[in-house]
Amino acid sequence: MTVRNKLLPLNFAIALSLGLAGAATAAEPAPLFSTPAAALARSADADITFKAVKAERAAVRVDLVRADTRQITDTQDRLLLNLAPGVSLTAHKLQAQTKADGIVIWQGMVGDPNAQLKRINQFTGAELVDNPEESAILVRQGDQISGTVRSGGKLYRIDPLKAGGHAISLIDESKMPEDHPAAYAALPYTPVKLDPKFDEAKAGEKAPSVVRVMVVYTQAAANAVGNTLTKANLAITESNQSFANSAVNVRFELAGQYTDSYVSAGFDTDLSRFAGTTDAYLNSYHTTRNTIKADVNVLIITDPAYCGLGYLNSSAANAFSVVGASCMTGYYSFAHEIGHNFGAHHDPSNGNNTIYPYGHGYWGPGNAWRTIMAYSCGSNCPRLNYWSNPNITYNGSPMGTAAKSNNARVLNERAATVAGFR
Structure with missing residues (x-):
């Protein structure tokens, strides 16, 4: 297994990434998602995964997208997550790994690292992490991604479709099913x-x-x-x-x-x-x-x-x-x-x-x-x-x-x- 960054409490990882930020300036990444081709849009309506996602009560918005999955590597420092119209978030890598089976796991912090660092410094040492409400986890196998993104009090879920493309769902947590029967x-x-x-x-x-x-x-x-x-x-x-x-x-x-x-x-x-x-x-x-x-x-x-x-x-x-x-x-x-x-x-x-x-x-x-x-x-x-x-x-x-x-x-x-x- 290739491990680029060991799993760490996020505040330490942020401080580390900020320390390295001045060493090099990376180009702004291209958006991860784009509008699907007409053929994919037509086939999605019959896609068994897309239908299941749209049927969920808590999925208050579902968008069909194409994903440039090549961006999700263990060396990618930033991702531009355009999750919905008017919602474009920059995620900064905290840790990433490529497993022996080829699965890539990419974890990042959403938003301005400097603002997050100020927030951490506001609290005591018991504040082990920055803010789990501003985070992204993406898992890639080939041209398919499963992921969750939290930002601004909202939860987005990314699911790969059988017919190609991906569904991005905005989840209303107040409409989630009850925990237990x-x-x-x-x-x-x-x-x-x-x-x-x-x-x-x-x-x-x-x-x-x-x-x-x-x-x-x-x-x-x-x-x-x-x-x-x-x-x-x-x-x-x-x-x-x-x-x-x-x-x-x-x-x-x-x-x-x-x-x-x-x-x-x-x-x-x-x-x-x-x-x-x-x-x-x-x-x-x-x-x-x-x-x-x-x-x-x-x-x-x-x-x-x-x-x-x-x-x-x-x-x-x-x-x-x-x-x-x-x-x-x-x-x-x-x-x-x-x-x-x-x-x-x-x-x-x-x-x-x-x-x-x-x-x-x-x-x-x-x-x-x-x-x-x-x-x-x-x-x-x-x-x-x-x-x-x-x-x-x-x-x-x-x-x-x-x-x-x-x-x-x-x-x-x-x-x-x-x-x-x-």
């Missing part, structure tokens, strides 16, 4: 004995625990996301950035991704079938799991009603979850459901974590934002790519409490155990 409350969980000797302050002194993730798509979900490999890598990358943001000493690694002819029967039934070993549904993936050494396992389905369902505080036997394709990335349901497998729970108003009293999500002051595990706290309450942690701040405010909302601690405590499931 009612069956969530009845799911079994694995009790544990808390380690009184766990030292949270020393959690980051060891090498990160690597948790390998198997992703299985139903055929309907594969059709909806366009490219299953780039989408899985996007979900993994977003999750890893959340760990870097939140002082969580964990790294996800994609163990394998597959597409199956299984037809979804609803979240609760699908979860039971995916985890079961003797029910004649999806059973071969237990052998696959052992072969590829996947610690946790995620089934991706299409369901407009909910975002996901996962077992809480899993053992190796039930480290399984189900995630809706429309919620998988950008809304962070992929990380949310695996977070349940670790033992992380919702905000205190929407669940009582009887296993880890401190293991809840968090609503920010004035319900201005929420962490990954927290339920919605209003129509203007975006889910940030952070785990609750009282030792980290966002805009100067702590992102949790020691007594109730410290999911980062839960993940750090469980990291070695979950990483050892296979």
Whole structure:
């Protein structure tokens, strides 16, 4: 794997990039997207991915575009993201890599680096990153891109189409599906004995625990996301950035991704079938799991009603979850459901974590934002790519409490155990 920049807390990466900025002046990049040819525009109406994207309730605007994917390389310093009429954003590279399978992962900060640096300097050292609401993650395989861009309080999602071209969706997060079906409350969980000797302050002194993730798509979900490999890598990358943001000493690694002819029967039934070993549904993936050494396992389905369902505080036997394709990335349901497998729970108003009293999500002051595990706290309450942690701040405010909302601690405590499931 070729790695150009190691994954870093974003404020350090910004300072580094600013230090290098004076060394050379790069030409302004060409726009990444352009108007599609007439033939592509005609074929898109019948494209199975384009139809799935346009059918999403939260996708309040969907544009068909061509993408100059050649720009997305691990050496590209800037991208001009013309996401919609009148919306043209410059993204500055923070880190990028080309994996052994040729997948390119490009992460950047949107906007003026100097303005972002001033913002960072306004707050204390607990402000580990700049602003997750001004970010871009793009994953490329050949001429196809999966990506998410956040800027100005808006979320954009980029999906490759089967017929060529890409769909750029403006997502209204207030219209996203509910997090879980009612069956969530009845799911079994694995009790544990808390380690009184766990030292949270020393959690980051060891090498990160690597948790390998198997992703299985139903055929309907594969059709909806366009490219299953780039989408899985996007979900993994977003999750890893959340760990870097939140002082969580964990790294996800994609163990394998597959597409199956299984037809979804609803979240609760699908979860039971995916985890079961003797029910004649999806059973071969237990052998696959052992072969590829996947610690946790995620089934991706299409369901407009909910975002996901996962077992809480899993053992190796039930480290399984189900995630809706429309919620998988950008809304962070992929990380949310695996977070349940670790033992992380919702905000205190929407669940009582009887296993880890401190293991809840968090609503920010004035319900201005929420962490990954927290339920919605209003129509203007975006889910940030952070785990609750009282030792980290966002805009100067702590992102949790020691007594109730410290999911980062839960993940750090469980990291070695979950990483050892296979």
